[in-house]
Each structure stands twice: as C-alpha cells, then as structure tokens.
Amino acid sequence: MVGITSYGGYIPRYRISRMVIAQNMAWYSPVIMAAASGEKSVANWDEDAVSIAVAAAYDCMTGRDRKALDGVSLASTTLPFADRLNAGIVAMALNMKEDGVSNADFTSCIKAGTTAAISALESIEAGSKNNVLVVASDQRRTKMATMVEMFFGDGAAALLFGKDDVIAEFKGSHSISCDFIDHYRGTGRAFDYGWEERWQRDEGYGKIIPLAISGFLEKTGMQIDDFDKVIYPCYFAGTHKEIAGKLGINKEKIQNNMHAVCGDTGTAHPFVMLVAALEEAKPGDKLLLASFGQGCDVMAFEVTDKIKDFKGPRGIKGSLANRVELASYQRFAKFRDLIVTDLGIRGEANPNTPLTVLWRKRKLLFGLIGAKCRKCGTPQIPAMPVCVNPDCCAVNEFDEYEFADREATILMFTGDMLSASIDPPAIYGLIGYDGGGRTMLDFTDCDLNQVKVGMKVRMSFRKRYFDERRGFTGYFWKAIPQSEGGDA
Amino acid sequence: MATGIRDKVAILGMGCSEFGERWNCGSEELMVEAFQECLTDAGIEKNEIQAAWLGSCFDEVNIGKSALPVSMTLRLPNISVTRVENYCASGTDAFRGAVYAVASGACDIALAIGVEKLKDMGYGGLPEFSSLMGVVNQLSMANMTAPGAFAMLATGYAAKYGLDIQDVRRAMAHVSVKSHANGFLNPKAHLRKIVTEEQVLNAPQIAYPLGLFDCCGVSDGAACAIVTTPEIAKSLGKKDLVSVKALQLSLSNGTELAYNWDGAHFVTTSKASTAAYKEAGIKNPRDEISMMEVHDCFSVTELVTMEDLHISERGQAPRDVMDGFYDIDGGVPCQVDGGLKCFGHPIGASGLRMLYEMYLQLHGRAGDRQLKDPKIGLTHNLGGFPFMNVCSIAIVGKYGE
Missing domain, CATH: 3.40.47.10 (Thiolase/Chalcone synthase)
Incomplete structure (x- = not known):
C-alpha cells in the first residue's frame, strides 16, 4: 500500500x-x-x-x-x-x-x-x-x-x-x-x-x-x-x-x-x-x-x-x-517590506556571507546541531574541538547532538531598542536546553511584556537577514517563548 | 616561583585629554593632548621612552590598524610600539605591557597610551559589531548590542535573588545618580549634569530594563601613563611615588555562554579580583580599598561588579548601593571622577583614564573631588559581554606602604 x-x-x-x-x-x-x-x-x-x-x-x-x-x-x-x-x-x-x-x-x-x-x-x-x-x-x-x-x-x-x-x-x-x-x-x-x-x-x-x-x-x-x-x-x-x-x-x-x-x-x-x-x-x-x-x-x-x-x-x-x-x-x-522606514546607520552594516563557512558549519547553522562529549556527556553548542566542561576539556571526542527538537528555558533576556530591527525591540536571551546545553538566541513570535525568566521556549528556523546588495537570504534558529496568547 | 608585580614599577607621569564629543579632534589630537600632559608630569624627554603600547578597540573608526598611528602622531624615535586590542580592557592591557616591560628589565621607561575616536560614526552607541565577533557568531549570535547584552544581566540577577525588577532598577538608578553627582565635579568629564533617581527611572528605554541614564557616554578621548622602576623614579627626583600593586586579566572560556552560569555575576571579575588582592597583599578589600573606578558601562554592570570584587556580599550589592556605601562620602567611594557613565567611555582610553584618577587622588591633586588620604585604588574593566568577556583589574597605591 x-x-x-x-x-x-x-x-x-x-x-x-x-x-x-x-x-x-x-x-x-x-x-x-x-x-x-x-x-x-x-x-x-x-x-x-x-x-x-x-x-x-x-x-x-x-x-x-x-x-x-x-x-x-x-x-x-x-x-x-x-x-x-x-x-x-x-x-x-x-x-x-x-x-x-x-x-x-x-x-x-x-x-x-x-x-x-x-x-x-x-x-x-x-x-x-x-x-x-x-x-x-x-x-x-x-x-x-x-x-x-x-x-x-x-x-x-x-x-x-x-x-x-x-x-x-x-x-x-x-x-x-x-x-x-x-x-x-x-x-x-x-x-x-x-x-x-x-x-x-x-x-x-x-x-x-x-x-x-x-x-x-x-x-x-x-x-x-x-x-x-x-x-x-x-x-x-x-x-x-x-x-x-x-x-x-x-x-x-x-x-x-x-x-x-x-x-x-x-x-x-x-x-x-x-x-x-x-x-x-x-x-x-x-x-x-x-x-x-x-x-x-x-x-x-x-x-x-x-x-x-x-x-x-x-x-x-x-x-x-x-x-x-x-x-x-x-x-x-x-x-512585507511595502513601506520604507529608517533602519538607521547602524542597520547599514552589510557583511558578506562566507559560503565556505556555510558549508563547513552547515550542521550548526542549518540543523542547530551541537555535540555531546563522549567523555563527560555534556551537550554543547556550538560544537567546538575542546569540550566546554572545564573539568573535562576532552579534545575531538564528540557525537552529534540535535537541539532543534528540544525545549529550553529562558535564563535571561532583553528587548533591545538600539539593535537595527524590522520589528523593534529586538528580543533575545540566553536559554538553557532541557538535558543540558545553552546558547544565546534571538526570540521571535513573542511580546516583550510576556517574556519572563524561567519561561519555556521552542526552536524555530527563521530568516535571519537578507543581504540586499547580493540577494542572499541567511537563516538561523530562533527561540519562541511559549506564552499564552499575547498582543501583537 | 612568581613574585607578582607589586611595587616593582612606579608611575612616573600621567595625562588625560578631556573626554566628550570632540568633533574638532581626531585620534591624533586626542593622543597629543594626553601625551603632552603626561610628558610634562613625568619630567622627562620624549627620547627617553624606550618602548610603547597603544590600546585602541575599534580600529575601523578613525584610527586604523597597527601601532603606527601612535608612533607617527607622537613622532616617537623609532622605538618598539605594540597595539593592544582586548575590547574594553585594551587600555589597561596596554598599561600591563609597559609595566611588564619595565619589571622585566627589558627597558627603563615605557609608555602606555589609550585612545578611541568614536564620534566619527554618525550614530549613537558603539559601532555595529555583529561582524567583528568572529564569523560563526556573525551567522548565529542574537542581533545584539552592548546595552542589550548587559540588560539581560539585570533579568538574570533579579531572577537569581528573587527580586522585583523594579527594586533592581532603583539600585541601578542610584548608581547613575551617584556618578552624575561625581562627574559634575570633574572639569574633564563628558557629562556634567546632576540627575535625580526619578529622571533615571523615567528615561526612555534603551534595552529592557535599561533606560537612557543606565548607559554610559560614548566619547572621544585619550589617556596615558609613563612608567619606570621606583629606583629610576627616585633618581629623577620623584617623591611620594605611586606604584603598581597588582595587574590581573581574566578571560571567559565559554562556560558562561554554553555550560553552567547563574546569569547573575561576572565569572572573570570574581577570579581576577581574587588574584589581584593576593598579588597586592590585600586581605579584606572592603576595608583596605580606599577608592575604585569600575567598569560602569551600564549601571547594572557596576551594581553586579561590587559582588565580584568581593566588597559586597552576594545578593547584597543593591542594599550597599542604596545605603550609599559607594557614594563619594561612603565606605569605598566609586567612580569619583564620574566613571564611564559621566567622564565618558572612549574604549581604548578608559582603563588608563581610571588609573589617572587613582594617580591624581593618591597625589592629592583631584581638586573638588579629592578624597581624604586615600592609600589604595582599584580599577576594573570589563570588555565584551556578561557571558563572554575580558576583565582587567589594576591596583595602585603609595609606594612602600
């Protein structure tokens, strides 16, 4: 069948x-x-x-x-x-x-x-x-x-x-x-x-x-x-x-x-x-x-x-x-980019996307894949050659570890009016994953008034930037605070 | 066995430009302004300087790369000059280079100069730095600014100690009110204006929960020091020497960001201050430190730093701040010159500017803001972010005491 x-x-x-x-x-x-x-x-x-x-x-x-x-x-x-x-x-x-x-x-x-x-x-x-x-x-x-x-x-x-x-x-x-x-x-x-x-x-x-x-x-x-x-x-x-x-x-x-x-x-x-x-x-x-x-x-x-x-x-x-x-x-x-607003001079930064890095780091940048240390068992992202646990520091002894499916908790956050953003304030924070590992991510689909330390977040693959000069869209994962309802 | 830097090097002279929006000055004019004061204070000829270190952070604004800008500007006599860039610790790290060179015996007299010309960018705050933190961060790190990065610390601190964020904000406001009161007394300060707690709390929000007055000035400026051995300083007729008691750096290794941090303290500051007290022979910093200039890039940074300098107990900095312990007439006066908040923050110059205030105070030359008989001064820089940073600590005091 x-x-x-x-x-x-x-x-x-x-x-x-x-x-x-x-x-x-x-x-x-x-x-x-x-x-x-x-x-x-x-x-x-x-x-x-x-x-x-x-x-x-x-x-x-x-x-x-x-x-x-x-x-x-x-x-x-x-x-x-x-x-x-x-x-x-x-x-x-x-x-x-x-x-x-x-x-x-x-x-x-x-x-x-x-x-x-x-x-x-x-x-x-x-x-x-x-x-x-x-x-x-x-x-x-x-x-x-x-x-x-x-x-x-x-x-x-x-x-x-x-x-x-x-x-x-x-x-x-x-x-x-x-x-x-x-x-x-x-x-x-x-x-x-x-x-x-x-x-x-x-x-x-x-x-x-x-x-x-x-x-x-x-x-x-x-x-x-x-x-x-x-x-x-x-x-x-x-x-x-x-x-x-x-x-x-x-x-x-x-x-x-x-x-x-x-x-x-x-x-x-x-x-x-x-x-x-x-x-x-x-x-x-x-x-x-x-x-x-x-x-x-x-x-x-x-x-x-x-x-x-x-x-x-x-x-x-x-x-x-x-x-x-x-x-x-x-x-x-x-x-939808139908009206023109002023992003400010800060928003003019236009770094090129290094295609070599996109390839070399594709597991991290597209899959949100980190590593789990074979010696001490610590999940970590980004995967680096040396284990992040200071009591371990094992070198190149890792297994791939996926974070995209895991829930995490907000450890600290802000809503930033200075960042060049299409939808200010830019909300971001440090999150700790269930089971270990933590990282600093942009938050999306949320209202600053409802974000709290201790709130759960889920991962979401999002557009991170659009390079207008070269026509390149860059992506990465963001965190969505799991609040009920919320104002737009 | 290492014996540390204590009393091996004396400050021969110091200089500091006015800080502020110096629209008519480039990094060249700022460096010369600080250097001429320093050279006169040291009482030596330029040709007696045998090596120099330049601290600057954002080479892409105004100054450019390498140590050539200082060698060319000051017309140094083709001596060795090294540029140091270590975020906001750049100035103190340049000082460390000069101090270590003298202590090692590699040279007799060395110069450390820090400069930053930020107001050639066309917008407020620091330069956009997403692309300057390494390519993986560029492609994956949050769309972050400096105020946002430090603002997060306030939420982490409030959560850790179960505090209402408004109570943390009130203590943060007192930090800024105090620095404004001090800066008002300083003719070289960038911001000379008294503010009230109400004004601070009601200011426009920059990055939750930081408002405008929780953020330091973005300034142009330069500061410098000429150092030598205590013996040479004496031979040049100097009395009441100010000597280096400790110089420590501590850098993050990734644990805060990716492993196990409470989000409510500075790992590096805690380690650097412990090492610095040991090097300086200080047992009880709360009693022994006469005065401090700490890295108050944001009010919350100063608040939390008090605990990592082991002067306030964990969780008690807001109480000490509200009690006025760090006010100019408090137990350990802090930011007597106005701090980054009001003296200003030209990044590469800031560490040396802090030392300049300690030096003036120890020599009794601090004018309206002179403290009574200070003996030991501590300076502290924190470059980067609460979760990934470079911390430098210097302790200076009267030589032989």
Whole structure:
C-alpha cells in the first residue's frame, strides 16, 4: 500500500482582520470592502517560504526518523533562491542524510505541490524510494489595496509519502496541463500580474477544476458520491460553490476553503486544506483533492485504520489555534517590506556571507546541531574541538547532538531598542536546553511584556537577514517563548 | 616561583585629554593632548621612552590598524610600539605591557597610551559589531548590542535573588545618580549634569530594563601613563611615588555562554579580583580599598561588579548601593571622577583614564573631588559581554606602604 504516512502543517501566528486592511486602504480601492470578512494569516517579518516549509516539515516529522527520508521536495512560487536548491535548505534544517538522497524544488505554478506529490508517489510505487517528504509553502507579497491582498494568506503543509503505516492510501490521480494564465509573475518581479477576476473565476477555476475532476472520475470509474470530502482551492466564494454545483457535490462534502481563518496560501493551499480534512477524517473516508494552476491535478485518497493510532502533530488545527491578532496594518506592510522606514546607520552594516563557512558549519547553522562529549556527556553548542566542561576539556571526542527538537528555558533576556530591527525591540536571551546545553538566541513570535525568566521556549528556523546588495537570504534558529496568547 | 608585580614599577607621569564629543579632534589630537600632559608630569624627554603600547578597540573608526598611528602622531624615535586590542580592557592591557616591560628589565621607561575616536560614526552607541565577533557568531549570535547584552544581566540577577525588577532598577538608578553627582565635579568629564533617581527611572528605554541614564557616554578621548622602576623614579627626583600593586586579566572560556552560569555575576571579575588582592597583599578589600573606578558601562554592570570584587556580599550589592556605601562620602567611594557613565567611555582610553584618577587622588591633586588620604585604588574593566568577556583589574597605591 502506498500513500500518506504522516502530515504536518504550519500557519503563521499573526492574523490580520480583513476589515483592518479595508479600514486602512478602502479609500484607495473601495472594491476591497467586498472581501472584508474574516482574517488572513501573516508571516512574521523573519519568515519566508523556506522557513515556514521547515516548520511544516518538522511538524510532519514529529517523532519520526528524519534520516530515513529518501528525499524532500519543496513546492512554492515564492522561493528565495532562483539558483540554489531551496529544498536543500529544508533538508539541512531537517538534518537529513546527504548520501543517497534526492531533493527537488517544484515551482513556477501554484499547483506545484500536487505535482510534486504525484511524482513522489510514482517513485515509491516504482520501488526506487521508500520515504519522500513533500512540503508546499507560499508567502506571497501583494500590492497594497488589492483583492489579492485580501485573499492571500501565508502557510505551509507537509505530507510524508511511503509504504509503511499508511494513514491515507493513494487511489490514483489525473492531471490536466494547459497554459491557462489567470495571473503570472515575470522573472525578477515582486508582485503577481493578474487578468480580470471574471476570467480567473469563470474560465479558470470554474471550468478547469470540474473538467479535471470529471476526467478523473471517468478514468477511474469512481463516482463523485463515493467521496466523503472534496478538497479544492478557490478563493472566489461564489465560484467555489458553483464548482460543487457543476459536479453534484453535496454541500457538507465540500472542504472549507479557509478564507475566514487564513486565506488562500497559494501552492500550499491544496495541502493545507487536505491536512485540515485529515485532521477530521475517520477510517474509510475517501478524499478527493484538486489543485489549480496551468491546469489541475486530481488525487484520491482513502483513509485507513492506521489513522486511529496516528499521533497527530500540531498540524493546521494547532497552528490556527496559536493565533495573535495583528492590529496594525502598517506593521503588516512593514513585515512585507511595502513601506520604507529608517533602519538607521547602524542597520547599514552589510557583511558578506562566507559560503565556505556555510558549508563547513552547515550542521550548526542549518540543523542547530551541537555535540555531546563522549567523555563527560555534556551537550554543547556550538560544537567546538575542546569540550566546554572545564573539568573535562576532552579534545575531538564528540557525537552529534540535535537541539532543534528540544525545549529550553529562558535564563535571561532583553528587548533591545538600539539593535537595527524590522520589528523593534529586538528580543533575545540566553536559554538553557532541557538535558543540558545553552546558547544565546534571538526570540521571535513573542511580546516583550510576556517574556519572563524561567519561561519555556521552542526552536524555530527563521530568516535571519537578507543581504540586499547580493540577494542572499541567511537563516538561523530562533527561540519562541511559549506564552499564552499575547498582543501583537 | 612568581613574585607578582607589586611595587616593582612606579608611575612616573600621567595625562588625560578631556573626554566628550570632540568633533574638532581626531585620534591624533586626542593622543597629543594626553601625551603632552603626561610628558610634562613625568619630567622627562620624549627620547627617553624606550618602548610603547597603544590600546585602541575599534580600529575601523578613525584610527586604523597597527601601532603606527601612535608612533607617527607622537613622532616617537623609532622605538618598539605594540597595539593592544582586548575590547574594553585594551587600555589597561596596554598599561600591563609597559609595566611588564619595565619589571622585566627589558627597558627603563615605557609608555602606555589609550585612545578611541568614536564620534566619527554618525550614530549613537558603539559601532555595529555583529561582524567583528568572529564569523560563526556573525551567522548565529542574537542581533545584539552592548546595552542589550548587559540588560539581560539585570533579568538574570533579579531572577537569581528573587527580586522585583523594579527594586533592581532603583539600585541601578542610584548608581547613575551617584556618578552624575561625581562627574559634575570633574572639569574633564563628558557629562556634567546632576540627575535625580526619578529622571533615571523615567528615561526612555534603551534595552529592557535599561533606560537612557543606565548607559554610559560614548566619547572621544585619550589617556596615558609613563612608567619606570621606583629606583629610576627616585633618581629623577620623584617623591611620594605611586606604584603598581597588582595587574590581573581574566578571560571567559565559554562556560558562561554554553555550560553552567547563574546569569547573575561576572565569572572573570570574581577570579581576577581574587588574584589581584593576593598579588597586592590585600586581605579584606572592603576595608583596605580606599577608592575604585569600575567598569560602569551600564549601571547594572557596576551594581553586579561590587559582588565580584568581593566588597559586597552576594545578593547584597543593591542594599550597599542604596545605603550609599559607594557614594563619594561612603565606605569605598566609586567612580569619583564620574566613571564611564559621566567622564565618558572612549574604549581604548578608559582603563588608563581610571588609573589617572587613582594617580591624581593618591597625589592629592583631584581638586573638588579629592578624597581624604586615600592609600589604595582599584580599577576594573570589563570588555565584551556578561557571558563572554575580558576583565582587567589594576591596583595602585603609595609606594612602600
């Protein structure tokens, strides 16, 4: 049996009410009032398609052996590198093997996630791979006062495909591939360029998705009524409903498009919606998934008994619950670099990133991997040739030791108004890991008023800097204080 | 068996420029200002100096690398000159070089000069240093500044002793109020202004829980010392010599940051002060130290340092501070010249500036802020961060006493 063996999801903590956007920008474009209901997810300033993909991937791999992965595919249209494998960054953050592993980016189209999934399943069916992780993520910048600013949210979801302990069996797929352009983004352009909405919804979503699903049913001999949930993205509420009408899908079988809670997460959205469906699924449920973008991929799954024993990760449900309202539209605009503020002369420092060091120290810089001394057992980070325990000082006697999965406790902290920061104050502190080891890290997703010495933190892979002169995005791990709620 | 530095070297002369925002001066003018005073005080010719050490920290602002800036500026007679950079301990470490050279017999008369020209950057605070701490730190360390790094210590200290952060802040405020009162008396000080505890507590926040008045001045300045043996000093007609009693450095080895630290004290200061008291023959520092200039880069640094100098008991520094023990009329007057807080903090010069105050006080030349008959003075620098630093301690006193 081949299919989904685990899933994970990540919706960023910040949510902005669409009414807040409308209140700030409807003076410029009154039409956005039409979509001013619910809220959308907003990636923090230090998140991008790669970092949120890592969050979803870790969620999916909770309690699983990441060394057993034969490859990771990353699907997104907002990848930070045009030439450097973005999936490779995810793989390093996951501390995957390098030998015998094949990773890939699937990009340039928001149906890239399902395409990557079909490719992964085919390779497993063919016997050339056993465990393939497919992560889909998008963090799309939109111009101010546009309908897409209202519709689009940020998010990521991950699916682990394999043969053992399958929780949702793959029951076949069908694809349409065509050069239908509802929108495009030319190379080097920051924003999508879209054709009129009528074209997108009536000739795009409204025709192509039904056509692909009908094609799938015809090919497999299945009936639409066989399915317990039909999952397809479409942020035009009316069109989302019309598609169901065309296909004869009962209302209660339509998977919610999540406009109210996070918005359309682009390439991630079919996965995000599928994970949300899996979180509610029971054994025997049949799920039909469709994507959209220069065609449509349709995939069918049947939930197995194994879902009963599946220990659900934080998932989409958990990350939706971890929610803080972003009350300020200006702050949202700053997070997306849509407005210019003065970072000060201090912020002009522009050191080049030494690629030699990134390679030599990749275990530390991407995997948050330190060392455990073989002589005295002390966990330590960064790994250095001489043990940090002054009573030991063993030289080069270490085993690799992962810190990314461990909880830690805040030992001391500050909120720094002097640091050049996109979201001042810069909050950081010294943390001590459960089981030993300590380090000084930036904190993120937190409110200074709620941070306390003794509070627990979790690790999160984040964007650390963007080198504008050279176009290089640098990443490292940060600590997220585990406070309840909190103000944005 | 090492016998230590005690009474092997005497200070022949000292000089110190005015500290402050010296917009019209570069490092050259600042060095000459301090050096000319020092040379006149020493009563020797420039050509009698046989070796020199230069302390400066941020070579990328104004001065440049190597010891050439001092040799070229002072037109030294092609003698050996070494540049010392050890964060905020640079000045004291330059002094150590000169003192050790004389003590070893390698030369008779040596110069230590420290300088920093910071106000050529265009922004407040110290230069952005993320890329100056080594490449691994550059890529992984928190987006930190100096005030932020020290601010964390206040949260660690409050947690360790179960104190309300507001009570710690109040003691920190008293530290700054006292230094402002002292600096007001000093004509060479950068900040000459009385402030109240209320003003300190209500100032804009720089890095929680530090406000503006918890942070020292960022200044331009230079200070220097000429040292020789007590015998040569006497032969030059000097009386009431001030001699070096102890000189110690202690550096972090990574345990604070990565192993087992309480986050409420300075490991290095505790070790350096213990070694310095032993070297100077001091048994009870609380009674024997007449006065101190400690590294009050931030009010919390001074507060916590009092415990690592073993003058306040652990957890008791806030009480001693609030009791006025470190005020100018207290048990051990501290920052009599205004400290880093108000005299200013041109990094490479600061250690030598502290020694300059001790030297003036021991000679009875400290003007309005002269203490009554001081015998032993201690200076302390802490370069870097609470969790990763270079600590230097010098003790000076009257020769033969």
